[in-house]
Amino acid sequence: MQWWTDIRRKVLVEGVSKRQVKAEYRIHTKTLEKILAHPKPPGYRMNKPRPKPMIGPFLGRIDEILQQDRELPKKQRHTAKRIFDRLKEEGYTGGYTQVKDAVRNARVRLKDVYIPLAHRPGEAQMDFGYALAKINGQLRKVAFFVMSLPYSDAVYVQAYEKICTEVFWDGHVRAFAFFSSVPCRISYDNERVMVAKVMKRHQRKLTDGFLQLQSHYLFKEHFCNVARGNEKGVVESMVRCTRSNFMVPVPEVRSFDELNRMLEERCREELGRKLRGKDGTKGQLLADERGRFIDLPVVPFESCRVRTCTASSLSLVRFDGNDYSVPVRCAA
Incomplete structure (x- = not known):
């Protein structure tokens, strides 16, 4: 210089x-x-890429393999060494270093790019998570329902023994009551309690349980693409936040009812917090966005299954794999 x-x-x-x-x-x-x-050396710039006579004809094949890997579990995706082995089987005669460099460059080029999502008032996101809780002296893994409103950052959480249709129903009923209205659009992933089958062209066959709930409350549904949880990143983050803030240390309660009262109280406390970058508390923002919500139906949704059963000679009825006693007069 x-x-x-x-x-x-x-x-x-x-x-x-x-x-x-x-x-x-x-x-x-x-x-x-x-x-x-030039006040300083401008540096060397190639007018055109260097020719790659050995690896060049196989660059498209490398891209194809990496694109196919995106649909597979991470632990079952190709390494550069495995791609090198496959290319040799297909006629590649060059060295491993060229393949390794080409794979590294292709992964950078094909990497997903994300942009921040803008959230409109009146929309919600819903997901399930898992955490440990000590209930009646017994340490148990519990499922918890989370519904988040990205605009106001209001959240509602409830814990359950497992994930099933009744839990899915009950979580919504309680969340809508907590928010005093129904979000006009709710984003979901592809849990089996909601989606019976993911079909071609982003179509889905929805479960009867989901359709019953939707018909009662009349909200619009939105389903994320498969393996694209980032499309509802607010509630994904809220599941982690709930686990680390509401469930640490491990709560010790006598029953699920006590645990859920504690969780609902924490959700009410959150409404008093001010959201960074916005004016007003979460509760004030929730009040502002209620104008975009749907009014609650006059008749509440019954979050339970109704089945007709025949009692055996032992005065027992079977439901969901379990036997329940009934009065003797009901026995067959």
């Missing part, structure tokens, strides 16, 4: 001739013109 500065000073300030400078520093005319045109 010093000689670059010296040459520029001699020609542009001291008036030394270009011929004399070229002779003194033994540089070409084009090099001197570049030095005079």
Whole structure:
């Protein structure tokens, strides 16, 4: 860099001739013109990519393999070594280093790019999570229902023994009552309690249980693409936040009812917090967005299954794999 500065000073300030400078520093005319045109070395730029006669014909194949890997579990995706082995079977005669560099560059090029989502008032996201809780002295893994409103950041959480249709119903009924209205649009993943089958062209066959709930409350549904939890990132983050803030240390309660009262109280406390970057508390923002919500139906939804059963001669009825006693007069 010093000689670059010296040459520029001699020609542009001291008036030394270009011929004399070229002779003194033994540089070409084009090099001197570049030095005079740029205050610092501009660096080398290739006019066109270097030819890759060995790996070049296989670059498209590498991209194809990596694209197919995106649909597979991470632990079952191709390594650069495995791609190298496959390319050799397909006629590649070059070395491993070229394949490794090509795979690294392709992964950078094919990497997903995300942009922050803007959330409109009146929309919700729902998900399930798991955490440990000590209930009646017994440490248990419990499922918890989370519904979050991204605009106001209000959240509702309830814990259950397992994930099933009745739990899905009950969580919604309680969340809508907590928010005093129904979000106009709710985003979901593809849990079996909601989606019976993911079909082509992003179509889904919804379960009867989901359709019953939707018909009662009349909200619109939105389902994320498979393996794209980032599309409902607010509630994904809220599940982690609930586990770390509401369930740490491990809560010790006598029953699920006591645990759920505690969780609902924590949700009410959250409404008093101010959301960073917005004016007002979460509760005030929730009140503002209620204008976009749907009013609660006059008749509440019954979050239970009704089945007709026949009692055995032992005065027992079977439901969901379990036997229940009934009065003797009901026995067959």
